[in-house]
Amino acid sequence: MGQVKQWMFDKEHEDDLKDFLSQLMDRSELEGAIEGITKFLLDKGFNSLSDKQKYVLENFAENYASDHECERCGNGNVAELTDHIYISENSLCPMCEYDREKFMRD
Numbered sequence: 665m666g667q668v669k670q671w672m673f674d675k676e677h678e679d680d681l682k683d684f685l686s687q688l689m690d691r692s693e694l695e696g697a698i699e700g701i702t703k704f705l706l707d708k709g710f711n712s713l714s715d716k717q718k719y720v721l722e723n724f725a726e727n728y729a730s731d732h733e734c735e736r737c738g739n740g741n742v743a744e745l746t747d748h749i750y751i752s753e754n755s756l757c758p759m760c761e762y763d764r765e766k767f768m769r770d
């Protein structure tokens with residue numbers, strides 16, 4: 665998964681990462697340094713983070729993503745980090761879950 669690092673300074677990815685972390689924060693799933701850096705990020709924005717802090721967040725997101733892999737597509741259909749939170753609850757990504765529901769209806 666070298667993908668995440670490539671996106672590092674992409675605005676869209678920053679928004680995605682921020683959404684992802686704030687959702688985990690709401691669920692009290694963050695702890696220690698990650699929680700502290702996320703609070704700082706939500707308060708001050710990405711530009712206020714040091715490269716090391718950004719790296720810690722990216723690394724956390726990357727590990728979270730590989731720990732929460734869609735059973736059906738192996739994350740091939742996953743477009744956003746927040747999808748991995750969905751996978752943690754449903755074992756499938758939103759797109760596969762949609763396909764599965766459609767299949768069950770037909």
Ligand SMILES: [Zn+2]
Pocket residue numbers: 734735736737738739740741742756757758759760761
């Ligand atoms: Zn999937």
